[in-house]
Structures are given as structure tokens and as C-alpha cells.
Amino acid sequence: MTDEQTLDEQSSDLHAAERNAETGSADTAEQRIAELEDQLAGAQENSLRAAAEAQNIRRRAEQDIEKAHKFALEKFATDLLAVADSLERGLEVSDPTDESIRPMREGMELTYKLFLDTLKRFQVERVDPQGEPFNPEQHQAMAMEESTHAEPNSVLKVFQCGYVMNGRLLRPAMVVVSKAPSEPPVKIDEQA
Numbered sequence: 001m002t003d004e005q006t007l008d009e010q011s012s013d014l015h016a017a018e019r020n021a022e023t024g025s026a027d028t029a030e031q032r033i034a035e036l037e038d039q040l041a042g043a044q045e046n047s048l049r050a051a052a053e054a055q056n057i058r059r060r061a062e063q064d065i066e067k068a069h070k071f072a073l074e075k076f077a078t079d080l081l082a083v084a085d086s087l088e089r090g091l092e093v094s095d096p097t098d099e100s101i102r103p104m105r106e107g108m109e110l111t112y113k114l115f116l117d118t119l120k121r122f123q124v125e126r127v128d129p130q131g132e133p134f135n136p137e138q139h140q141a142m143a144m145e146e147s148t149h150a151e152p153n154s155v156l157k158v159f160q161c162g163y164v165m166n167g168r169l170l171r172p173a174m175v176v177v178s179k180a181p182s183e184p185p186v187k188i189d190e191q192a
Contacts, residue, residue, distance in 0.1 A: 070123075070166050077124045078170050081163055084119070084126075087112040088161070119163075127162035127173050129155045138162055140172040147178040154178050 087108055094105050116126060129139055134153050145156055155175045162173030
């Protein structure tokens with residue numbers, strides 16, 4: 001082998017190595033670009049998720065604040081229902097025809113009306129289901145009674161009225177529910 005041949009071979013090997021290096025660096029650059037694009041897509045997705053999470057947290061906080069404003073007086077209102085019950089019972093047991101207690105009874109009626117009006121201003125409303133169909137979401141059945149004059153599953157008597165606040169039940173009405181009369185036993189004619 002001559003020196004020229006050796007130089008030509010070395011030169012061609014060098015050119016081949018340079019071409020391989022260029023091709024390898026192009027492949028490496030393309031791989032790097034693909035990796036960076038994947039990272040960018042992941043970062044964008046994480047950013048969108050974080051924004052959605054922040055919006056959900058903000059919405060939940062607003063709902064919690066709204067509920068807190070709406071139902072802040074719930075326990076207080078529930079505790080006041082005993083006062084309404086006492087006034088109502090006092091009116092039920094006092095005789096409206098007794099002249100000696102008429103002024104006291106009128107005062108109790110006015111106090112009871114004022115009390116109910118005040119509760120109503122704070123969205124606390126009385127539930128008196130007398131004669132209505134029984135609703136297990138707002139009524140508590142204390143007993144069932146047979147009735148021929150009322151539809152089955154309707155409220156015959158109200159022991160204690162219920163109350164709702166902003167559509168939420170504070171206390172169910174305690175009621176007696178009607179049921180269909182049981183049929184008398186059929187007599188079998190023994191002579192047949």
C-alpha cells in the first residue's frame with residue numbers, strides 16, 4: 001500500500017465519520033426537539049389542570065359562603081321553635097270565651113303572630129300539613145289511624161307543626177296518618 005492509498009482511505013474514513021456524526025447529530029436534535037415538545041405539552045396540560053382546580057376551589061368557597069349566610073341562623077332558629085310551640089299550646093288550652101283571660105289571650109295571639117312574622121322574615125316558615133298527603137321528607141308519622149272520611153296516607157291530626165328554613169327542614173311535623181279501614185270479617189253461611 002502506498003502512502004497515497006493510505007491517505008485516501010483515511011480521508012474517506014474521515015468523511016464517513018463526519019457524515020455519520022452529522023446524521024447522528026441530526027437524529028439527536030430531532031429526538032431532543034421531540035422530548036421538549038412532549039415536556040411543553042405536559043406543562044400546558046398541568047397548567048390547564050391547575051387553572052381548573054383553582055376555579056373549582058373558588059366555586060366551592062363561594063358556595064360554602066352562600067350556605068353559611070343562608071343557614072347561619074339554623075341552630076338559633078331551631079332553638080326558638082320551642083317558644084312558638086309554647087305560645088301555640090297556651091292558645092290551644094285557653095278558653096276564648098272566658099272574659100277574665102281575654103286580654104291575656106289577645107296578648108298571646110299578638111305575640112305568637114309577631115313571633116311567626118319575625119321567623120318568616122328570616123325565611124323560617126311553619127309547616128302545618130293538616131289534611132295534606134303524608135310526605136316522609138317533611139312529616140314524622142307518630143301513629144296511624146283508620147279513617148272512612150279521609151284518603152289513606154293523608155294527615156289526620158298534627159301534634160306539632162314542622163318548620164323549614166330556606167327550603168331546608170328544621171323540624172318535621174309530628175302527625176297522625178290515615179289508613180284505610182280494615183274490612184270486617186266475612187261470615188260464612190254454615191247452612192249451605
